[in-house]
Amino acid sequence: MSHNIPDRVKRRVEDILSRYPRREAALLPVLSALQEERGFLSHSDEEWAADTLGIPPAKVREVVTFYSLFRRKPAGRHHLQVCTNVSCALNGADGLLSHLRKKLGIAEGETSADGRFSLSSVECLGHCDEAPCLMVNDEHYGRLDRRALDELLEKLE
Amino acid sequence: MNREDELFLTRDFGLDHLHRLETYVSRGGYRAAAKALKTMTPDAVLEEVKAANLRGRGGAGFPAGIKWGFVPRGTDALRYLCVNADEGEPGTFKDRFLMSHNPHLLLEGAILASYAVGIRTAYVYIRGEYESIARRLETAVSEARASGWLGDHIAGTGFGLEVFVHRGAGAYICGEETALLESLEGKRGHPRLKPPFPASIGLFRCPTVINNVETLCHIPGIIRHGAEAFLKRGLPRDGGTRIFSVSGAVARPGCYELPTGSSLRELIYERAGGVRDGRKLKAVIPGGLSAPMLTENEIDVRMDGDSLVEAGSMLGSGAVIVIDDETPMTLVLEKITKFYAHESCGQCTPCRVGTAWMARIAARLRAGRRRNGDVDTLHRLASGIKGRTLCPMGDAAALPVLALVAKFRDELERSS
Ligand SMILES: Cc1cc2nc3c(=O)[nH]c(=O)nc-3n(C[C@H](O)[C@H](O)[C@H](O)COP(=O)(O)O)c2cc1C
Ligand code: SF4
Ligand code: FES
Numbered sequence: 329m330s331h332n333i334p335d336r337v338k339r340r341v342e343d344i345l346s347r348y349p350r351r352e353a354a355l356l357p358v359l360s361a362l363q364e365e366r367g368f369l370s371h372s373d374e375e376w377a378a379d380t381l382g383i384p385p386a387k388v389r390e391v392v393t394f395y396s397l398f399r400r401k402p403a404g405r406h407h408l409q410v411c412t413n414v415s416c417a418l419n420g421a422d423g424l425l426s427h428l429r430k431k432l433g434i435a436e437g438e439t440s441a442d443g444r445f446s447l448s449s450v451e452c453l454g455h456c457d458e459a460p461c462l463m464v465n466d467e468h469y470g471r472l473d474r475r476a477l478d479e480l481l482e483k484l485e
Numbered sequence: 486m487n488r489e490d491e492l493f494l495t496r497d498f499g500l501d502h503l504h505r506l507e508t509y510v511s512r513g514g515y516r517a518a519a520k521a522l523k524t525m526t527p528d529a530v531l532e533e534v535k536a537a538n539l540r541g542r543g544g545a546g547f548p549a550g551i552k553w554g555f556v557p558r559g560t561d562a563l564r565y566l567c568v569n570a571d572e573g574e575p576g577t578f579k580d581r582f583l584m585s586h587n588p589h590l591l592l593e594g595a596i597l598a599s600y601a602v603g604i605r606t607a608y609v610y611i612r613g614e615y616e617s618i619a620r621r622l623e624t625a626v627s628e629a630r631a632s633g634w635l636g637d638h639i640a641g642t643g644f645g646l647e648v649f650v651h652r653g654a655g656a657y658i659c660g661e662e663t664a665l666l667e668s669l670e671g672k673r674g675h676p677r678l679k680p681p682f683p684a685s686i687g688l689f690r691c692p693t694v695i696n697n698v699e700t701l702c703h704i705p706g707i708i709r710h711g712a713e714a715f716l717k718r719g720l721p722r723d724g725g726t727r728i729f730s731v732s733g734a735v736a737r738p739g740c741y742e743l744p745t746g747s748s749l750r751e752l753i754y755e756r757a758g759g760v761r762d763g764r765k766l767k768a769v770i771p772g773g774l775s776a777p778m779l780t781e782n783e784i785d786v787r788m789d790g791d792s793l794v795e796a797g798s799m800l801g802s803g804a805v806i807v808i809d810d811e812t813p814m815t816l817v818l819e820k821i822t823k824f825y826a827h828e829s830c831g832q833c834t835p836c837r838v839g840t841a842w843m844a845r846i847a848a849r850l851r852a853g854r855r856r857n858g859d860v861d862t863l864h865r866l867a868s869g870i871k872g873r874t875l876c877p878m879g880d881a882a883a884l885p886v887l888a889l890v891a892k893f894r895d896e897l898e899r900s901s
Contacts, residue, residue, distance in 0.1 A: 355671035
């Protein structure tokens with residue numbers, strides 16, 4: 329079976345494996361490394377992880393579907409995750425989210441037609457002091473209002 | 486600088502490069518580790534932490550020394566330390582604050598805990614969203630290894646420790662200690678039935694200590710200055726300081742370090758600048774989202790575990806969320822119930838079904854489509870979850886709803 333896993337990922341996985349006394353314990357970091365490469369986890373990624381760690385593919389699928397940061401479909405180039413928990417809601421998060429929906433023409437869970445943006449609402453991101461806040465891929469942005477958000481969107485190609 | 490000041494975790498947080506080993510060491514960092522490893526027995530370290538009666542800062546408030554004492558002694562068997570850096574309780578951001586300003590303080594705390602318990606491998610389980618902080622921790626680990634503060638023969642002694650940073654992947658329940666262990670073993674974050682407790686059967690079936698980031702950050706100060714100095718701060722039975730995360734409708738949201746037992750009203754009005762935009766205070770969630778809310782006339786309370794339980798709430802993670810008088814309680818209810826419905830791991834029927842049902846009702850109330858009996862149903866559902874689940878998350882989902890219904894029933898009943 330050919331899985332198309334680049335060598336640099338294989339090397340990273342070797343390093344990850346050295347940190348745990350049991351191979352299967354490396355599953356989360358291994359999946360994260362695979363997802364970083366392609367932006368999502370393909371069927372073949374899951375199989376490769378299962379083979380490499382010596383666990384049944386069904387176990388891998390169980391884990392992939394349990395954790396919210398794993399994706400089985402590509403997201404947009406800029407994946408917007410808007411916190412809508414209490415502290416952010418007290419600072420206008422719902423308004424920001426509906427502004428984004430209108431402006432991008434997509435709902436939560438969708439990707440814009442040009443592949444530039446995808447949108448989701450998430451639970452507390454641990455940056456409530458910067459409410460309302462969101463993440464774009466791995467970056468945090470806080471204290472947003474519509475204007476600041478519009479400016480941010482323009483900067484994201 | 487007197488000793489009292491040195492017991493403040495955040496004393497040096499204004500410094501530019503505190504996260505670098507060099508700066509940390511120049512401020513007295515790793516001196517506690519050197520002192521312990523060279524001049525104290527593991528038992529002496531354990532006894533000092535027991536004497537300080539350091540209560541856990543992660544939510545449950547269990548004394549760290551007693552927990553460490555549960556790990557079987559006098560064997561060479563493998564055992565582990567898991568640092569709980571999952572920080573998912575809504576309103577909480579103190580561990581992020583601590584790790585980003587001073588990652589070496591956490592590492593020094595981990596060295597001391599591991600030395601006391603005879604641990605040689607530690608994992609920091611950090612929530613997946615804290616990517617930049619995980620990187621900062623990794624850098625700190627490399628620095629510490631390069632200078633002999635981690636690895637074999639720490640400070641030239643026979644004691645060695647490896648620390649690995651392990652990133653989660655987005656699941657609030659993995660902050661619960663046994664779910665964290667499952668997750669670290671590469672599985673879904675499903676809480677385990679207790680007993681056995683992790684101190685006897687934990688990670689990879691080995692005895693395991695699990696502590697919150699802030700708990701471990703207090704250890705170096707306790708070892709350097711002694712339990713007595715720690716206990717002089719705060720309350721006689723619940724000593725030291727705590728870092729309160731204050732957010733919501735306040736003028737100056739942020740982390741504030743105060744002695745345990747400080748006044749909630751002062752924390753809100755004097756530290757956090759009071760309610761934003763000249764509005765009035767309507768309610769406060771005093772200990773993270775799962776803590777039952779207090780109303781304006783209930784906030785003259787001390788911020789320590791016992792006082793808050795007496796006031797009908799809990800200190801939890803020390804996260805204070807302030808709600809202003811222009812915020813409809815249906816909004817708060819909707820957010821609380823949606824959170825638990827989303828994060829339930831699904832193992833127990835009352836939690837899985839109850840949280841989803843509560844969220845549907847709350848969404849209806851918020852949209853102004855209340856049906857007769859909705860508020861009573863909410864109350865019945867929350868009561869049905871409470872005390873009937875495998876892990877404490879069931880209670881965490883039920884208690885805030887019960888408090889909200891008890892204290893704001895009229896407003897909820899008017900919501901259509
Ligand atoms: C649903 C749930 C979520 C939790 N989340 C966290 C968390 O994010 N961080 C944390 O330190 N403790 C969390 N806890 C508490 C842990 O189970 C455990 O008590 C704590 O990590 C022990 O450390 P401590 O004694 O130093 O406080 C959570 C508990 C429950 C029930
Ligand atoms: S109470 Fe909820 S979160 Fe805890 S084990 Fe049961 S279903 Fe899972
Ligand atoms: S509530 Fe939005 S980051 Fe915490």
